[in-house]
Amino acid sequence: MVVSLFLIINWIPSEAESIQYYAKQCNKIAGISINDFSCEDGKEIPIETKKNKDNLSQPCNNPSLLGKGNPCMTGSKLGMLTFNDDAIVIFICRKFNDSRATDGLYDEVAIIQHNKKSGATCWYQSDLKPSAPIPPNIKSPKDSDFVDEKNQIKWELPSNLEKHAKCVNCHTNDPFVGTPYIKNILEDFLRKNKYTYEDRIQGAYWSPYLEWNNLKHVEFLKESSGKQCTSCHRIALNPANENTCQRFLSESLGLKDETHPNIPRINAFMPPHNRDNLTIEKAKKILADIKSCCQEPDGERCKVSELNQKD
Template identity: 25%
Template sequence: MRVFIRLAALCCIAAIPLAAIAREQSLLEYGEQCAREIGEIPPFDCNDGTDIPITVDGKPPAQGDAPKLCDKPSLLHPTADAAGQCLPYSKILNLSRGNTQISAYCRRNALRADKDPLYDEVVVVAHHSGNGKTCWFQSRARANGIDASRVPPPSEKTPPSGHPSAVEFWTTPARIAAAKPTCIACHDAGPFIFSPYIGQVWDKIPTDPLGRYSNIGAAFSAYRPTTITTPGNACIGCHRIGSDQSCRVYIGLSAGRLSAPGNDAHANRYPLSHWMPTDNTMSEAQWNEANVRSVDALLACCKDKTHRSPNCTFTPVPASSNTR
């Protein structure tokens, strides 16, 4: 009996750290970790951001119009139509300082006035260009919109009177990580993605296309981004190519092989249909001569699930360090 009691006691003692490890990381714990290892996200007002332009056949929509198709739809959901993909007055903010890179995106899914404080989604990417660590934050869904006049830091325990707390405003990291595809599946080569939509305000986006990149927090730790290269490939001079959603959609979208949900006829014609390289001034024939072989090579590697092709190199993205 004494032996049984001792064994039971040992099991209980051993189970304590295992239970602690298995426990889901809270929003505040994740926010505090990100603040320590990347940098504090300051409070902000979405209306201080820069409008992301919406045009239809090269012209802004008329006041009060809510177009379903446009020249440069958002690609937040690149494989299916999404609410707000062509609505005006979504905004972007660059909250970066030093090596701490912070991009905030305030999204409209319902038509509202430019300076209406209500938004439908707020997302933040925080990245440290020195150590490569990256965090992801997304607001909780609200049926009638989110008051984004003061977006709280995800590590803030007590907000000013009359404002939502971080726990009320932000969803948990586990729920973000459980979404399919995950943030990291789309951001499979680095923390910040170019698209025709976001490219209109690219000067407001921090960039680190070839630096270290890893995702901290218990909910994201299992994901290890991998990149693809082929000999002499024209598509990898300025940035990496990831092997997840880049393979599934982004290579095809950027090279005119796929049509983005929300594209109007103007968007489906060259040159808007081919948005890599970003400074493209070539004719379509010149673009094909310069890039088609490279695109074909990458797409062939995307199909190489066993990584056996001698023409394809699969490399883990350089992971983070512990320096700041």
């Protein structure tokens, strides 16, 4: 799907414009539409309650990493709303308050709408400070300003997503963050959509926000242990230079990131199965190499490339 940056500039919504306008334009650019749906159509995110060998403090092995409420709360749902040859829509209905355990309601709803060929991506987020819990039947943002009309729970305006939700601060490498919390279900959806990991890390990725269209990722000009990660993974910078280049790197090795004290430490999930006999000491050296290029991308060993935008 061919879309020019000129067209994007001309339809970026202001705070006075509605989510419906934004959604209808996103449907055109992403090449796929979002309709009404039910959270109950998603798959429940399994929580592994058996403690791991490190006896970490949280009661599960794959906590949510949002830093909200109970990170091991059960009952959240992840779903593939729709897909076609070019695009995919994924939704998540989150529960993070213990009071949601058995009431059939949700604390938060979010959607990712992505064209895997052009890279065009739009986010949708329910009210970050809702006045009530959210029932499972969700109104499409192209048809209503409200996630739930009865309780007057709105979809956040795009300007608020940029200022407060800051989606790209986590969704930096590509649209989908495959943490241990959702990894298995997410990868199953993407396989059904014939959207491979290689497609994700090599494809274009951009959003209809000018501030978010200059994402770059770290590579290495000279030999470095960091290449053991960047040969397979895209490690991207974002405007705040956090999460992917900082917190997520530490978390992948099971290390606590002290800049986010409210986020639980999780089991190491990279490298898989201790590939190449990689010790924790060597892994920490790799992590330090990558972080050094994140912090000083003009360093002599570093190369920072744009996440190519197709136009």
